[in-house]
Amino acid sequence: MSHDLIAELTGYQQELAGAEQRHRKDRTEAVRSEIERVVTAVARRVEQLLAQADNHEDAGEDLQAANARVEAKRLARAVIDAGHEDRLGETLAALRGPGFQTTEQTTPQETATPPKSRRGRTATSEGDA
Template structure:
């Protein structure tokens, strides 16, 4: 499920960048979808963090680490991409 959310987020981000570059009137609609999916990703990361705590309390350390790892991956995907440096000449 997380993979699908990240793919959806990437698709909307790309679509938004293209819409902004073209000056499309749909940019606001696409931005709303980016916001919706971003919230879903953040919610999934929070759920995984809670799940990790449950696993840890039950002594299932491997499952806890796996859930925390996935939560971290999701949170990292929510960070803005670093600006690209463009060549000079």
């Protein structure tokens, strides 16, 4: 179900971008309401998963608890990346912690290749020193 919600959210976001680009105000409003519906469903699912994780922990089922938390974080990232972080409310505080990053935070800031010089060779090539 979670995969379907994320795919649905992504699809509506793409549809919204297209409608805005074509200046179709009637369609943008309809798509925005669908995005709100999906974001609400995702936020509810995140809360359910966190409650399940707590129940599993209380029962000593650490693996199931971890799986539920991982899925909750994955869904929360989708909501945050869509720009609806405020919809997670207090739930977001429960998710923040080690290993929680948004897509923006996981994008590499550096490249593994050295910069090229003006002559087309890398700065560490022989003759540049």
